[in-house]
């Protein structure tokens with residue numbers, strides 16, 4: 119009997135890539151529980167919605183009864199569902215606590231009750247806070263947790279609850295902490311899709327502060343492959359950092375995108391910095407490389423960016 123996996127937040131950016139990969143490459147049965155918030159796009163799952171191994175349930179991870187009924191039929195959970203936009207967490211922190219913290223605990227409780235074999239918590243490198251621009255240090259799994267925003271604090275809290283569930287109840291949890299993802303199927307509020315969609319419309323592109331903040335970018339398909347390995351082979355009670363050692367300043371990235379789009383840098387507009395804005399992220403992913411033999415495979419950043427731009431042109435229906 120093949121495994122049945124509950125994937126939460128599968129209509130979002132990363133979750134939909136993970137679903138596409140796992141349905142194509144395994145015979146696992148998948149239940150996708152997604153609340154379809156403003157961030158969920160049913161279209162992200164359109165190309166595999168008819169797969170016989172796939173079932174969509176519209177609902178929230180904070181709905182105990184619904185979650186209990188689904189988890190009772192499953193062997194494992196992969197929890198992507200979250201409020202994920204830092205700016206929104208500054209404006210409305212409560213919903214981040216409700217979904218990211220309470221929602222994770224509700225899933226953990228159900229997973230314990232029905233003795234699930236694995237619980238993969240999709241976390242973020244943002245739980246480590248930031249690094250100075252002039253350092254060469256990278257975050258390891260042992261780095262201190264120093265979240266800067268309500269978003270990253272809520273993700274750190276969820277990680278703590280998962281680790282406590284392992285220590286106290288022996289629950290088979292594993293945590294992944296990944297750096298910034300890029301790729302197709304991402305909503306326009308995040309840096310890359312925002313830049314591309316605004317540039318295509320010849321609208322101003324806001325740059326926070328001096329634009330020198332550095333992010334460590336990984337292709338979403340590489341992250342999805344890492345999660346597959348963590349689900350199937352990750353050691354329980356462990357944390358795995360996932361990153362592609364691809365650091366670039368926000369301003370340089372936006373300029374690369376404008377060049378690909380053939381648009382002028384005059385579109386750039388420097389705006390007041392985000393409060394608490396993290397300066398630099400950098401991830402050491404030696405552990406997952408050594409233990410699970412994972413490697414990023416989408417390493418030609420410039421070429422991958424062209425594909426992301428092409429996808430946006432297609433879905434925004436831009437004709438040139």
Ligand SMILES: NC(=O)c1ccc[n+]([C@@H]2O[C@H](COP(=O)([O-])OP(=O)(O)OC[C@H]3O[C@@H](n4cnc5c(N)ncnc54)[C@H](O)[C@@H]3O)[C@@H](O)[C@H]2O)c1
Nearest residue numbers: 127129130131132153154155157158178179199200298299
């Ligand atoms: N985007 C990144 O660069 C990045 C990097 C590292 C980790 N992560 C983590 O990966 C996960 C997915 O991120 P993403 O960028 O795909 O996010 P996203 O915002 O694109 O998708 C989130 C999905 O969760 C769903 N959702 C929200 N609240 C829900 C609830 N209460 N119940 C059920 N579903 C709910 C939304 O409808 C949406 O489909 C998040 O946990 C995030 O913290 C993201």
